[in-house]
Amino acid sequence: MGSVKDDVADLTAFQSWIAGAAAELAAAADHLGELDRAIGDGDHGTNMARGFGRSAALAKEEDFASIDAYLKKVGMTLVSTVGGASGPLYGTFFLRFAGPMAATEDAGVHAFAQSLHAGVDGIVARGKAEVGDKTMYDALAPALEAFDDANAEGASLADCLRAAADAAAAGRDATEPLVARKGRASYLGERSAGHVDPGASSAAILLETAARTLG
Incomplete structure (x- = not known):
């Protein structure tokens, strides 16, 4: 297990996050x-x-000197192994x-906030999505806002992550009545309404796992 002490997370904690996400995504694969x-x-x-299974294996295959080196390798692995639109986005x-x-x-709440902003901004820049387009951003945008609000109130990393995870789950559920405006689902027009977006669902899993392993 990773180390989360004094409200900071170390490299092994981040590796536990990816391992946990891999396990949860594998369990949810049929549903997704x-x-x-x-x-x-x-x-x-x-x-x-x-993709996340391959990323989780990195911790056993290589020694990483820093959190950023590990996460960069995770990013490159996801690009090369996930495929479709989700690989480049994640x-x-x-x-x-x-x-x-x-x-x-050791990453504390403020460093994590900066990273979360950078990561979500990267997705927006690449996918050009807006809230309401029925994409993963519908889970990530409220998660980021909830994290920021909790952080502004002086909450711990654990509480900020819990707020983000809960907001991501609510954002995921809110995609069900939406008509998709991005990606393959947009080809269906009005028929895309009535279905929860799979990208928002996997994003919610990622943040829920972060709340459990990093918080």
């Missing part, structure tokens, strides 16, 4: 696939399980997320 079959091509679950998230972690051995 069902969501994706309704409005996409049905491979989101298997793609995410494969890969960009972790590549950007790693930047503010440079030369940081």
